[in-house]
Amino acid sequence: MSKEWDPENIFDVLGNAQARQILVLADLKPMSAQELAHHCETSLPTVYRRINELVNYDLLQKQTKTEDGAHYQVFKTDLKKVCFEIDEGGFTIDVQLKRQMVDKFEEFWQNFQMSDEKRSDLE
Template sequence: MSQSRTDGTEADSSAILSALGNKYSAEILCAAGTPKSAQALSEDIEIPIATCYRRIEELVNAGLLTCEGRQLSEEGRRTNIYRRTLDEIDVDFSKDRPQLSQKRRTEAKNRLQDQLRD
């Protein structure tokens, strides 16, 4: 995992903080440590599917969640599979603007976790 202080714009920080501030966003990120569909996330954290899709879109736009591909659902439909892009985020409010530090997930960690899950 790499840890980095965000060098992004104030808009990036605002998008991240806004996405994290919405109800269920943190729960979705916690549940998305392994690849999951919106339906699986909705069921895991017991939220309406429409709400889950809205939060997923916000988290993807903020760069906190990524679509890892598509797979067939039990009903035979192609569905997107999501996984979080980081394991930790710290917010420092001691400056004029919030400063974010993130521990990004590495592809090696994702592959190892996938192998342990199978």
Template structure:
């Protein structure tokens, strides 16, 4: 995502109980939508909508893992968020999102810095 999501979009997600529970559940380990549906006590369509909303605000990342036994794949959702800060001052609100840096991002930053 090239630019930060707006304050209203992030606030709406944080206000939503299912979105908050998804973020809480994936904060310790990646999970599938089915697992999240069970853990969050929400329907799969609701979980998928919230996952899409969270992905649009770049608050999570998804990875696809092949399932060698079944010939299918599983999509797992993981936290890429460290913190969200809302600063109030100078007559305005400012949103700051600190994301976890992936190994690929660190490598890119290293190469670009040479």
């Protein structure tokens, strides 16, 4: 179950240099926790803590890969953009995920197909 964003926790999560580094690396290509630990030059338990936090906030997506009959997890960045706005003495935040863009396209495509079917029914 994913957690909801508020300004307090987004600063906590994205304020961590290792979390930001994981997001950048996993944006280049899906990587295993071991690969991320190697590139971040940190311990595997530390990387797993950051991964779990990023996955909980839907910023990182788990994918299962199979190689030579063995299954393992890789992680891919889902974060597209974070915008902060200071207004009326407070913060507002807008988090856009890459998956949301895919979902929007999928919705558009489904609507397009339905409208195409309606047109063919009318003919």
